[in-house]
Amino acid sequence: MDRRSFVADSVGATAGLALGSSHTVGSAHVAELREGLRSLYTLDDAYGGDAVRSLAVRHLCRIRRVINTASYPETISRQLLLLAGETAEQCAWLHYDAGEQSIARQYWGEALTTATMLRDDSLEILVLTGLSMQAIHEDRPREGYDLARAARARAVPFGSPALLSLIASREARALAHMGDHGGARSRLADSFRMADRADRGRPAPEWAAFHSHAEVDFVQGLLYDEAGRHKAAVPFLRAALARQDRAYGRNRALYRLTLARSLAQAGEAEEAAAEALGSLEHLAEVESGRVVRRLGEVRDLLAAGGAAARASAEALTDHLP
Template identity: 75%
Template sequence: MDRRSFVSDSLGSAAALAFRPADAVGSAHVVELREGLRSLYTLDDAYGGDAVRSLAVRHLRRISRVINTGTFSDAIGRQLQLLVGETAEHCAWLHYDADEQDTARRYWGQALATATMLQDDGLEILVLASLGMQAIHENRPREGYDLARAAHQRAVPLGSPTLLSLIAAREARALAGMRDHIGARKRLADAMRLAGHPGRGRPAPAWAAFHGQAELEFAQGLVNTEAGHHKAAVPFLRAALARQNKVYGRNRALYRLTLARGLARAGEVDEAAAEAVGSLEHLAEVESGRVMRRLTEVRDLLARADTRTARESVEALEVHIR
C-alpha cells in the first residue's frame, strides 16, 4: 500500500474514534483516544510530518470535544488533559517537521501550559527538549542549550539513561552551534556512555524509542559538520544511515541526504551525487519539509560542481523540489 492510501485509510480509522455521547467517559474512551495518538506516531515515523499534521490537529480537537462535552471522574479528566498535552506536542513536532515553525511553537506552548497545569514532569521534559531542538534548527544554539539543560535537570530524577542520553546529544548539538567544540565532544561522549547502559535505571518514555546508536552516530556527524570537519563527519553519517531502522522512513531519507551533503562538502562530488539520487527512492513515500530543505541544500551544493555526474544529479533532484 502506498503512502497516500495508507494515510487516507488511517484517517478514516481515526475518524471512527469520534466520541459518542454517553452517560460517562471511562477508561475505554481514553484507551481508544490514546491508540489514535499512537497511530499518528507510526504514520509520522514512516511518512513525515507534512502528510500527518492535519490528522493530528483533528485528533486534538476530538479529545478537546470529549473534555468539553463529556462527564467523567477527576482521574479520567486528568488522563484526558494529559492526552491533550501529548497530542498538542505531537502536533507541534509534525509542524516542525513540515517546516512550519511558528505553528509548531504555538502547539508546543499549549503542551507546556498543560504540563505546568498538571505538574507532569514527563510532558514538560518532552516539550523543553523539543523546543531546544527547534532552537538549534533555527540557528539559536544558546537558547537551544538552555532549554536542553532545563530538560536535563528535570530528567535526572526520572533515572532513565536513554532519556538522559537523548538530551545530552541535543546539548552537544547546541554546543557545536555555539562553536564550543570541546564541550560538544564531551557532552556527546556522555550521551554515548549513557546509551551504553540501556538496562539500568528506568525505561525510556515511549516517545524516545527512536534514540539509539543510529541517532548518536548522526549527532556525531553533525557535530563534526559544525566544526567544519566534513571528511571526519562522513563515516559517522554513513554509519548512522546503515544503522537506521527501516520503519523510520522519514529519518532514513533525511540521513541519506545529510550524508550526500557531507560528501559534497568533503569534495566527494560523484559519491555525493550518487547518494542524492539514491535518496529519491524515499521521496515517493516521505513528505517532510525538513527533508525537502535538505534536498535543496544538496541540489545547491552539487550545482556548484562542474562535473557531468553532478549536473545529471541536479537535473534529477530538480524534479522533486517544490
C-alpha cells in the same frame, strides 16, 4: 504500506469511538484516543510532518471536543488533559518538521501550559527537548542549551539512560553552535555512553523510542559537518544510516541526504551523487520540509560540480517543489 489505508485504519477509526451513545467517557474511550496518538507517531516516523500534521490537528480537536462536551469522572479528566497536551506537542513537532516554526511554537506553548497545570514531568521534558531543538534550529543556541539543561534536571529522577542520552545530544548540538566544541564533545561522549547503557535502566518514554545509537552517530556527523570537517563527518553519517531502523523512513531519507551533502562538500561528487540519487527511493513516500530543504542543498552543491554531478542535480530538481 499504503499510506491512505493506514491513516484510515489507524487514526480515522478513532473518530467514531471517542464518545459513546451516552456521551459518558470511560477508560476505553481514552484508550482509543491514545491509540490514535500512537498511530500519529508511527506515521510521522515513516512519512514526516508534511503528510501527518493535518491529521494530528484533527485528532487534537477531537480530544478537545470530548473534554468540553462529555461527562467523565476526575480520574478520566486528568487522562484526557494529559492526552491533549501530548497531542498538542505532537502537532508542534510535526509543524516543526514541516518548516512551520511559528505554528510549532504555539502548540509547544499549549503543551507546556498543560504540563505545568498537571505537574507532569514527563510531558514537560518532552516539550523542553522540542523547544531546545527549535531554538538551535533558529540560531538561538544559548536558549537551546538552557532548555536542554532544564529538561535534564527533570529527567534525572526517571533513571532512563536512553532519555538522558537524547538530552545530552541536544546539549552537545547547542554547545557546538555556541562555539564550545570541547563542551560539545564531552556531552556527546556522555550521550554515547548512556546509549550503551540503554538496556540497563528504565526504558525511555514512548515518544523517545526513535533515539538510538543511530541518532547519536548522526549528531556526531552533524557536529563534524557544521565545523567544516566534512570528511570526518562521513563515517559517522554512514554508520547512522546503516544503524537506522527501516521503520523510520523520514530519518533514513534525512540521514542519506546529509551524507550526500557531506560527501559533496568533501569533494566526493560522484559518491555524493550516488547517495543523493539513492535517496529518491525514500522520497516517493516521505513528505518532510526538513528533507526537502536538505535535498535542495545537495542539488545546489552538485549543480556547481562537473558534468556528471550537474546531471544528477537535474534529476534531483524533479523532486523539489
